[in-house]
Amino acid sequence: MTSPIALVLDSPGAELLAEWDTNPERHSMSAFELNAALRTQGASAEVAAAVITQCELRDRAEAKLGPLARRLLFTRDGIEQATRLAVATAHAQRFAASGAHTIADLGCGNGGDSLTFLLAGLNVLAVDIDPDAAAAARWNLQAVAATLPTPPDATVIEADVTIMDVPGLAAQGVDAIFADPARRTGAAKGSARILSPEQWSPSLPTVLSWRASYERIGIKLAPGIDHTDLPADCHAQWASVDGNLVEAALWTPALAPEGAGRSALVLRGETTHVLTDPQIHEATAPVPQAPTGALGAMIAEPDPAVIRSGTVRALAEELGAHLISDKIAYLSGDTLPSTPFAARFEVCEVVALRPKAITAALRAMDVGQVEVKKRGADLDPAALRSALKLSGSQEATVIATRIAGRHRAIIARRVRD
Ligand SMILES: C[S@@+](CC[C@H](N)C(=O)[O-])C[C@H]1O[C@@H](n2cnc3c(N)ncnc32)[C@H](O)[C@@H]1O
Structure with missing residues (x-):
């Protein structure tokens, strides 16, 4: 059987792909209708299927590669x-x-x-x-x-x-x-x-x-690679795009002007931000510990690239913040400046980590919509969310974690930057 890529490299697949990929009518047609239209234009069943697949793959690839995707060809795994x-x-x-x-x-x-x-x-x-x-x-x-x-x-x-x-x-x-x-x-x-x-x-x-x-x-x-699996003299960088961790990459010294160590590359919209910790001199270095202290008026959740690269201490220093529990990556302080490296929340209340207590606190705030976050607490956020019986008009965030060794729910409001 000819491969789907080979079928769109040459005539007639290549022409049919160019024609249909950019035809806005395609989006209102089912795969069945598109197939029928291609067959009417003389495409074999194999060519029609390959063209339809390639149109779909380009649609998906656009999210990763932008408009350039519309000129390219893709395999499913690719x-x-x-x-x-x-x-x-x-x-x-x-x-x-x-x-x-x-x-x-x-x-x-x-x-x-x-x-x-x-x-x-x-x-x-x-x-x-x-x-x-x-x-x-x-x-x-x-x-x-x-x-x-x-x-x-x-x-x-x-x-x-x-x-x-x-x-x-x-x-x-x-x-x-x-x-x-x-x-x-x-x-x-x-x-x-x-x-x-x-x-x-x-x-x-x-x-x-x-x-x-x-x-x-x-x-x-x-991105889940163990720091100890890395060569110490290289630089490892964890990358996130709009808050989603996408990869880590390792660079030998000739490609790492920042020197050996680890860093976070945070891409938000069109802007790139890099966080390094001057205390990390080798890719294998232990994660430097941030200081701990009491829960303040604000709480910050570091970007996953910051957490994986072990640069939370550097972020804490930059924000003038501290951990609220040893080894749990939530930072707190009474005022936390805006940063690309963390999402910020205003703390409203702290209650026991039980659905009844959380529901009561959220109802008193007229909350109907919640996002649930957890770190250091073994629970299923979706199960907790569905256990909360809410009907209000406001939004809030429930952060399930440990404070001073005890499980707690922090009721908070997300700060929109
Ligand atoms: C993660 S993908 C690369 C994706 C690419 N960087 C991109 O952005 O499109 C890895 C590729 O390595 C190829 N591969 C795996 N083992 C290989 C080998 N021994 N020799 C050559 N290619 C190999 C796979 O076929 C696959 O296409």
Whole structure:
């Protein structure tokens, strides 16, 4: 059977995709109606299905890659695994700023990172073991190159990077390596996460072994990676986009002007913010502890990139805040300045962590809508929310946590920045 990507690379699939992808009528048609329209235009059943799939994948990819997605081709796994455009652009800027000229993207998927390398002016050698992913990446890099007045070189090859002569690529001018290892079993196998870095493809030790030949190596990591699995002399950065943790990445010293350690990269809208802790000098350093103190008039929930990178102490210092319980990442103080690194709440009341007590407090505030947050309390937020019988017109946040060793519900109002 011809692959769905191959079916939209050439005539008539490519033309039908270009026509229907941009046709606004498509959005009011069912897949059945779209299929019928494509078949009337002479498309085979296979081509019609491939065009419909590609239109849907582009719709989904737009959330990660923006309007550029409408020029690109995707595999199903490729979209799930693609780096968000804003984060990939930050990767590319790191390589460009280091003086790199030619980057090998080893395990390029559909080319989500490679295309930003190209846009940053780097020559790209992109490699993937999967023929469909490589075909999509080839198309995508050509589509991006076509938008540039003097595009850098872009080559895509289908190969297994674990048996490839990666050190030998230096003879072809490669002076930087990027790897975003596959960390899932794949859609066909239920797409489970592979936790052990030794089991990723390529594995973390394999990518790090290329340090013998290249100074500039960047590796995308699972955000849950243990700090002790990292090479101490590198810089690891956890990234979030609009409050959602999306990845961690590891940079060898030549790509890390900030030095060895860990940091949080927080992207909000079009703006990028970085938080480092001067007390963290190695990627493996223990998480510095923030001071603890009493609950004040405000409480802040650090961004997940701050929590995972272990930079909560630095944030506490920046905000003039303290933890309310040792090792639980809620910060408090009587006044907390606005920050991109945390969501802020005004504390209204503290009650026992029991539905009856929480309901009574919320009813007295005329609250009908609640968001439930928890840290240091073992409960199901959805179950707690449904146990609260509310009918008011106001909104509030219930923060389930521990204060002075006891489980408590903090009733709070979110500060909208
Ligand atoms: C997480 S995806 C890369 C996504 C890409 N960075 C992006 O933003 O679009 C990992 C890719 O590595 C490829 N891969 C896994 N093992 C490989 C190997 N041994 N050789 C080459 N590619 C491999 C997979 O086929 C998959 O496309």
